[in-house]
Every structure is written in C-alpha cells, then in structure tokens.
Ligand SMILES: Nc1ncnc2c1ncn2[C@@H]1O[C@H](COP(=O)(O)OP(=O)(O)OP(=O)(O)O)[C@@H](O)[C@H]1O
C-alpha cells in the first residue's frame with residue numbers, strides 16, 4: 001500500500017498542477033478563511049487578556065473580601081454591609097496577610113455619589129483608598145497623567161481625565177461630591193482635584209473619583225470600616241484556589257464574609273468574551289462555507305474535464321473506491337496547502353499584532369466599546385489555534401470534496417470512455 | 421484451451437423511451453492465444469461487444485464466461501479486479517493520462533496490482549519500453565509523443581501486467597497507415613511471443629489482414645467467422 005500511496009500522491013499533485021490558477025484560487029480561499037480565524041482568535045485572546053488585566057489592576061483586584069451579603073448587592077454599592085478593616089492592623093487583614101500566596105492587601109470604600117462642578121451634576125462611583133497600601137494591589141498611580149498622588153487626610157481627589165474634561169475641571173479646581181452616608185442622610189464635601197488619571201480601563205477614566213480612605217470613612221460615618229478588602233496574589237493561576245481557601249479559613253476563624261475572585265466580580269465582561277468566541281466560531285463556519293464552495297467547484301470541474309480519464313482508469317482496473325481516493329487526495333492537497341499558507345500568513349500577521357498591535361483609537365476614535373480596554377489591542381500567540389486551523393483545513397477539504405469525488409467515481413465507464 | 425465463451429449475448433441500450441438493440445444473440449468461443457478481429461460497418465456492435473468482454477458493461481441477456489468465470493455472477497468490485505488482473509485495454513485515441521510520463525503511464529497497472537517492488541517495476545517498465553521501441557523516451561509526457569508513439573506506450577501499458585486478454589477497439593483508427601502497421605506488427609509480435617489473447621476491432625481492410633481469425637458483425641449479429649490462413653494470403 002505505501003508504494004501505491006506514493007504513486008497516487010504524485011498523480012494527485014500533478015493533477016493539481018494541471019490548473020495552477022484554479023488550484024491557487026481554491027487554496028487561497030481556504031487559506032484566507034483559516035487565516036482570518038487565526039487572526040480573530042489572536043485578537044480576541046489579546047482583548048481578553050488585556051481586559052482581564054485591566055479589571056484586575058484597576059477595578060476588582062485578584063480576590064476581594066467583603067461583608068457577608070455584599071457580593072449579591074454589589075451593584076447597589078451598599079454601605080450597610082461593611083468590614084472592620086480600616087487599618088492594616090485589623091485582625092481580618094492580618095489573617096489574610098498570613099497566607100503566603102497573598103502579596104498585597106488594601107482596603108477600599110466604594111460608594112455612589114454625584115459630582116457637582118457648580119453648574120452640572122454627574123453620577124460617579126467614588127472610591128476611598130488608602131494612599132500607602134493601595135499601590136500594593138492596584139496600579140492606579142501608574143496612570144496619573146497630571147498632578148500628584150493622594151495623601152492621607154487631605155480633601156483632595158484623583159479623577160479620570162475624561163471625566164475631568166467632561167466636567168471642565170483642572171488640577172487645583174474644586175468640586176462638590178454629594179452622597180448618602182451609612183446612616184442614609186445626605187452629605188456633601190468639597191474636594192480639590194489633585195491628580196488626573198488616564199488608564200487603559202475606560203470605566204476609571206470616565207466614571208470614577210478617588211479620595212483618601214480616612215476622609216471617605218469620616219464623611220460617610222464609617223469609622224474604621226470599609227466595603228472591601230482587595231488582594232493581590234503572587235500569580236494569577238492561584239486565584240481560584242486562594243478564593244476557596246480563604247472562604248473556608250476565614251469562616252472557620254469566625255469571620256462572616258464574602259470572598260470573590262475577579263472572575264466572579266466581572267461576570268458580565270466574561271460573558272461578552274464568551275459571546276465573541278462563539279461569534280468567531282460562526283465566522284469560521286461562514287468563511288469555510290465559501291472555501292467549501294471553491295473546493296466543490298474545483299473538484300466538480302476536474303471530474304467533468306477528466307471524464308474520459310476516469311473511464312480509462314476504470315478500464316485499467318480501478319474501482320469506485322480507488323477513484324474516490326484519488327480525488328480525495330487532491331482535495332486533501334488543497335487543504336494541506338491552504339493550511340500551510342494560512343499558518344504562514346497567520347504567523348506573519350501575528351508577529352505584527354503581538355508586537356505592534358492595532359490602535360483602536362485611530363480606527364474608531366475615542367469611542368466606548370463596552371469593554372474594559374482602551375487604545376491598542378494586541379494579539380496573543382496561541383499555537384493551539386494554529387494547529388486547530390491547520391487540522392480543520394486538512395479535514396474539511398476532503399470532507400466537502402467527498403461528494404463530487406463519489407459522483408465522479410460512479411460514472412459508467414462505457415459512457416465515460418465515449419466522452420469526447 | 422477455451423478462455424472466452426459468449427452464449428446468446430444480447431445488448432439493448434435505452435435511449436429515452438426507446439430500446440436500441442446493439443447485439444442480437446451473439447455466440448462466440450475463443451481459445452487462448454488467438455489473434456482475433458471484429459470487423460463490420462459502423463454501428464454493427466463492435467465496441468459494444470468489446471465492452472462486454474472487457475467487463476465494462478453487462479449484457480441484457482445471455483452469458484459470458486471469461487477465464488472460467490461467469491461474469492453475470494460477479495459484483496462490480498470483482499469485475500474491476502478481473503479488469504485489473506486479466507485484461508489490458510488499448511483505445512482508439514490512446515487514452516494515456518496526460519499528466520503522467522510514458523514511464524508512469526506504463527507503470528500504473530503494476531502499481532495497481534501492488535505486487536512488485538519499485539525495482540521490479542522499474543525493470544519491467546524499462547524492458548517494456550525497449551520492447552515497444554521507445555527506449556529513452558520514458559520521461560516524455562503524452563503531449564510530447566507522436567500518435568504512433570503514444571499508442572505504443574498504450575500497448576506497453578496494456579501488456580505490462582501479463583494479462584490473459586488484450587482488448588483493442590480500433591487501435592489504428594487515429595494513426596496513419598505506416599504507424600498503424602507498426603502498431604499491428606507490434607501487437608502480432610506480442611501475441612506470438614507471450615501467447616496473450618488479442619481481440620480487436622476495425623473496419624479497415626488492411627487491419628483485418630493482420631487478423632488470424634476474422635469475425636464479421638452486421639446489425640448486432642455474427643455474419644461470418646473464419647480462420648485466416650496468412651500464408652495462403654501471402655502466396
Ligand atoms: N450508449 C449508447 N446508447 C444508445 N445507443 C448506443 C450506445 N452505444 C451504442 N449504441 C448503439 O448501439 C449500436 C452499436 O454500437 P457500437 O458502438 O457497438 O457500434 P460499432 O460497431 O462500434 O460502431 P463504430 O464502428 O461506429 O464504432 C449502434 O446502433 C449505436 O448507435
């Protein structure tokens with residue numbers, strides 16, 4: 001059999017070379033489909049990775065500890081479910097720190113507020129943060145583009161650059177933050193803009209105000225209490241384990257708390273990401289339909305052109321199966337070439353996407369895309385995708401080539417030999 | 421030894437709603453090593469008869485026994501195996517595979533038999549090329565060969581597997597008389613040398629002259645069946 005295969009492979013290759021242009025076009029159709037899949041997958045993975053990073057670094061941290069029941073109501077930003085963890089020497093924080101996988105711990109108070117600049121009012125999420133401990137967990141201070149960091153006890157605020165532009169605030173300007181306290185009374189404080197933030201997380205830029213934790217606790221009437229404790233871990237892989245371990249260890253130590261991972265906290269963004277994956281799958285299907293039409297067309301034309309050759313091969317002693325295999329080898333050849341071209345192009349494109357990326361702002365402007373990502377999106381190397389695309393091409397081509405091949409093989413040899 | 425027996429073979433083609441009779445009761449018995457020609461006007465049934473003998477088609481009625489097998493009892497797969505093992509075809513328009521070289525065309529039946537090593541195949545094919553007078557042209561494609569040369573490649577392809585039968589439907593019709601004679605000389609020589617049974621068809625009197633048995637067909641029936649004494653003719 002191997003000797004036969006050698007011969008038939010040579011025959012298939014020679015037949016493919018017979019109509020170079022047609023073969024090339026079919027190969028290209030297959031290759032473009034697979035290539036698009038590779039590129040889409042790389043970009044989606046890049047967006048996922050960067051979004052995840054942004055969510056962790058600027059929004060949720062790796063793991064969050066909050067009062068029991070807070071997680072279920074977190075969208076309402078309640079102030080009646082708080083933890084006694086205002087300072088680093090609180091028992092709860094010490095307990096958390098004792099886990100060696102935890103590399104940073106900070107506390108925050110998150111609350112709903114209205115930002116008033118004297119003319120307009122805008123709803124924001126306000127965050128009271130500990131200026132010393134916050135950088136252990138969050139990267140907010142890396143993105144201060146004007147002004148300076150917050151300091152303990154000052155009536156100052158950092159806000160997103162976009163938000164500042166919208167509210168026409170500059171460094172040194174003052175605004176009023178209006179909120180309900182823990183006792184559900186209205187409260188207002190004047191804050192001076194001390195820093196502007198331009199981060200890769202759009203939500204931070206457009207809808208958040210940061211102020212010192214002690215000031216926030218004071219005005220909200222939350223003496224020594226916070227809404228959340230945020231944890232950074234040595235490595236992201238440990239998130240699920242640490243979440244689980246803390247849940248049980250804190251509970252057994254008598255702390256009545258919710259422990260949630262960043263994945264739990266950002267469920268909606270993960271859902272979008274899953275949706276995009278599905279979309280990429282459908283997209284792959286569509287492109288492959290086009291490629292399949294190309295293959296069916298190309299095999300069909302070949303079988304018509306070679307009717308008399310099929311008659312001859314049958315006369316020499318080939319049976320239907322032999323002829324089907326002969327044509328299947330040709331479609332497999334197309335799949336193989338298509339796969340090689342696709343992976344080659346995919347690697348070249350990905351080299352660019354990973355290192356340079358696509359600047360979204362230049363394409364769609366400063367628009368919000370409902371995704372925790374901003375600016376440049378990068379590709380990700382994913383060899384599995386390349387292998388999958390390659391194998392998919394290799395499998396799908398003979399699969400769609402099967403029907404016209406079988407049709408060709410069923411031709412009556414007498415009729416086929418009479419064919420001009 | 422009898423290698424082929426046709427008993428009351430009829431063949432009708434269906435064309436639209438019409439039944440076209442092509443053979444109307446053919447009886448024929450062929451011994452091993454014969455050099456037999458079907459002759460007759462266009463439409464007399466020569467091609468139809470050769471297709472039936474060559475296991476490419478089945479009769480409407482009657483029986484064909486080929487090399488001891490009743491063909492009607494064979495499945496399509498078994499018929500293909502009979503063609504692969506026992507029968508070599510030579511066609512009017514050569515029917516070489518255009519993308520393959522002379523060597524590759526001739527080697528194909530051996531590859532299909534899957535019994536020989538590449539070295540054995542190479543030796544056989546080179547010997548066959550030599551035999552048909554095409555030594556040195558093994559890497560030419562059909563398009564780079566003359567009609568006569570192509571038909572000699574086809575003869576080599578038909579004979580390479582040592583078949584019991586070689587069937588040739590008007591093998592010289594597309595050749596000029598000089599090349600036609602050369603092809604027939606070659607066929608006659610192979611018949612003498614290997615004892616392969618040759619059955620061919622023609623309506624060319626010159627070609628009929630080569631046959632040692634001439635079966636004339638008319639309207640799907642055998643009109644005459646005679647041994648030709650070539651010596652008598654030559655004298
Ligand atoms: N596929 C077919 N469908 C319908 N009728 C056919 C078919 N093949 C042959 N015939 C008819 O059968 C009869 C015998 O045809 P056949 O081809 O066997 O004759 P032939 O002796 O080979 O003729 P020629 O010398 O022209 O090749 C003719 O009347 C022909 O029209």
Ligand SMILES: [Mg+2]
Nearest residue numbers: 466467468589
């Ligand atoms: Mg004919």
